[in-house]
Amino acid sequence: MSAFNLLHLVTKSQPVALRACGLPSGSCRDKKTCKVLFSQQELKKRLTPLQYHVTQEKGTESAFEGEYTHHKAQGVYKCVVCGTPLFKSETKFDSGSGWPSFYDVIASDTITFTDDYSFGMHRVETSCSQCGAHLGHIFDDGPRPTGKRYCINSASLSFESTDMNQSGEGSIGSTAAQADKTEL
Structure with missing residues (x-):
């Protein structure tokens, strides 16, 4: 059984809190480098149980779900x-892995990389540089131009759509606000 299949089997049956290298889960590795801090109590109120598990306990959501x-x-x-x-x-692509995949980040300083030796293998964990939230992992099997695959849990992401306003300029609006718009 491959490591991927074993990881999927384990995470499919029950949530697993990954604690790579004995580091504290979820928060910035060094509180001095964390730019944004939230109390665990606040996060438990604000996030869904899955979002909390993934971002704060280094969990993994089920593939393709x-x-x-x-x-x-x-x-x-x-x-x-x-x-x-x-x-x-524009950098999202279908990797077939079961998780959202991207070949590049908006800015190189938004992601922190940490060696992850959980499940008896070596991977590179990705986390948010601002708050320390676990995002997923990065692999060297992505498409050009970077060759990288940022394999990211949906539960660690929110989405803001861009639409074209009447002047043809792109604007950003939240998906919830877009859903509430009605055509006259």
């Missing part, structure tokens, strides 16, 4: 914890 796995709208994917813009929809 995340909200943004097959999402095709144009816009920006942000950290669900602090709202930092992370990925543009």
